[in-house]
Amino acid sequence: MTHSFVPPHTAPAPAHASWSPRLWGLLVVLAGNMLIDALEVSVALVALPAIGTDLGAPLATTQWTITGFAVGFGGLMLFGARVVALLGRRRVYLAALLGFAAASLAGALAEDPSLLTATRVVKGFCAALTAPTGLAIITTAFPEGPPRSRALSVYTLFGAAGFTAGLLLSGWLTGFSWRLTFAFPAPAVLILFVLGLRLIPGADEDRAGQPGGRTAQQPLSTARRRYGFASAAAFLVGLLALVQGITSVSAHGWADVRSTGPLALAGVLLTLFVVLERASTQPLVRFEVLRSGAMIRSALGAACLNGSYLGLLFILGHQLQSLAGWSPLRTAAAFLPAAAPLVMTALYSGRIVARFGAPRLIAAGALLPFTGYLLLLRAPWPPAYATGILPTMLLVGAGFVLSFAALNSQAASQLPPAERGAGSGLYQTAVQVGAALSVALVAALLTGFAPPAGAAPAEIAAACRPALALVAVIGGLGLLTALTGLRSRRTGPP
Template sequence: MAQVNDRAATGGAIDSRKGFALAVLCAAMFLDALDTSVVGVALPSIQEDLGLSNTSLQWVVSAYTVAFGGFLLFGGRAADLLGRRRTFLIAMGLFAAASLAGSLVSEGPLLVASRIVKGLAAAFTAPAALSIITTTYREGAERNRAIAIYGATAASGYSLGLVLSGLLTTADWRLVFFVPSVLAAAVMIATPFALKADRPSGERRSYDAGGTILVTAGALLLVFGLVQIPHDGLFSATTLLPLGGAVLLLILFVIVENRHPDPAVPLRLFRSWTRSSANVLALAFASSSIGWAFAATLYLQEFLGHSALRTGIELLPYGLTVVVVANFVTGRLVSAIGIRSVAVLGMTAQTLGIGLWIAVGADARYALILMPGLILHGIGNGLTFSTMNIAGVSGVKDEEQGIASGMIIASFQIGSGIGAAAISGVLTAATNGTSDAARVDGFQVSFLTATIFGVVGILISWLGLRTSTPKAAAPATEAEARPEAAASPTPS
């Protein structure tokens, strides 16, 4: 059920009432993205203060990623069945409590446990928030604009997290956990005023326990296995066993869902070539972008010796470009020329930007190579991230928006794991020696690998995102009855 009934066409503009709701939802997404990057700079201080081993320290980061990626589909289904605002509010409270606990603990295992709980909470808030947007804003220019702003918030949360982490850690690493808890509490307080209560979707409420358990366990094992690759190698037991188990569970999941009368993840959602391609695009996009970020951070900090704060500031043009493009360009461009054209343009810009980094050397050539690459990458990221979200939920019934949102976010998270694992492995294999020249060779091959992922994304965008010519907005009643008649380009 749509949360807002007065869906008059606005040409992409967002009225103040809906704007308040969008601001609250974007604040939650900002926190989810922020928590992915904000811990990184604080790790040395955390290790020294709590006396953690390298393995335990790695799980301060990985615990959040595994829980976030593993429970996303479950979180999306819960939002559809239990109500989106209710799911969002409860999960945000859990996020705030876990953040506060993380700022107070004095033992490593407790800190890792708090990160698991935060990842679990984010897996519910993210699909709930995106599905609230897609059921509040009419498909077309208005929704495109809202999702573009939402995407800009996610990208800015990740990039600003790198800078904020350096600033907070300078004072006390515990602020890295305490500040998000305060922001999450503020979102909780604003939620009842910003979001209207919605009823659970559908007349029949099936929890499909078998399908839910299989897809959640499969996703958890998949993300866990991907996280292990940079540390234990592709052919270690700790990597192959989880990955093999994930494949088996996901095959069983498809069999179960195909036979269930009311499945947790309706397989018909994959019958749309555009929606399926959007999820594959999310894999390639994240593999390229996050894989690049992994190598870029190492290049700037470990090789060039830049401080964490300086590294964050150097990456700031990327984040600012994403915010500007996603806020002021993407939504209008999608409505004007279609999702395929925007996605191809975005992936091309991102790939060219990452490709410039192949020319890195022993000396920082920031103004000549790095900054132009960052700006091009930011343009591509700002165009592609929001566009693939638009494509991933286009034409989906309101009662299934939660699971569709969870699918596209889960694809991005899995792609992030693939990118980090692949780039880490390539960097190790391509670095033949300890000299500066050998290390530069390793980074160049790593950036080349991220560029290849980008080329794959271009091909997926061109071949997979089949769209029609944008049309004029249809009346609200017709658009609700036939989502494909809305103003945005539609999946074939």
């Protein structure tokens, strides 16, 4: 549930809408790749225990398969938008497909956790290039009206289905080898690349579909080109250092340079990023967007919703497989009640938002997962699935159904049209950074309170409760943020 590029107000188009065979093929490429991008996190979640066993890596190291992808995605999102603007959609999209396939194969063959982490960061960057660009291609390649509405509906459905599909595939493939879960996207992406060579429109076709012959993604003139390499590097390395510092504290303590060093480096680099952006004439970040209260509330709320959810799955995946002896497939099936509801309601999310309003849905969507986290905290170890884990999964799934599209909608609600692209980039960055930091904090707590070998159930429960409590705190922060949105709605101008 880490991708939010699908437009929240899409609905099934009338049956009489028609496409050419070329448009059908283009949609297969774009929606198929969106599906693969969306499943990248869930496949790693289920495979984590097997990865740790095979590579001899502790939990603080294997967590990088989740956080590395999120940092690559969120840390390079703004830079990726600049790359697309300068080089053009077609060129960047096709290059990202090749990079994704190569990283998938390298990750599947990795014998060292560091190499596996590097491939995850690369795949995150590739997803940051293709996910928003695919949506932009749809808005220019498909004629306005029923054809575009139907295309957006398909794109929405595939994006929502990706996380669920990843759980099922990983649960099945990890039973044979965790390496298959990282290898299987490569041939699929290469097929999409071959099709994309013929079907993805070039710059001339993009311009032809826009009023006045220009698009928002048209490459800038050579004289105006500025990629922002220094800012992008400072932000990316700063986030990587922050995650490394967080996970090192549990192993080495606060006084060790292996913990304080990365944390200090992160502070310096993230400060440098802000300084560079403030001084730039062509910044990657438009700080004016942050003046919107709705934008800030949406970004923080989405970061808490996504971060608490992934943190919960990280804990349960570790508990159920490493400590309770569950198989990967059984673990994946246990997570489905939280992931599947969004797939079944994705096409109707716009109607739900229009009917009840975004602030109310966001508040309800934050309350339900928070309640589920508290219920799980009270459950004894080992928690019975029907009375312990399942209610939490159902409440989290309902929370996503209510608030996922509403958060997207609210984020841009107070921004002028010219600022909505910049707002979307910042929103997506916040969602991914929230996921990375939440999982890193959870992994640090699980490592710091790890029970000894042969521990009694009571000791195991005590070891997991600090991490579960953190998930509940993150969910509670999201709820408080949502409640401020309700108050703002009551006291603000009509």
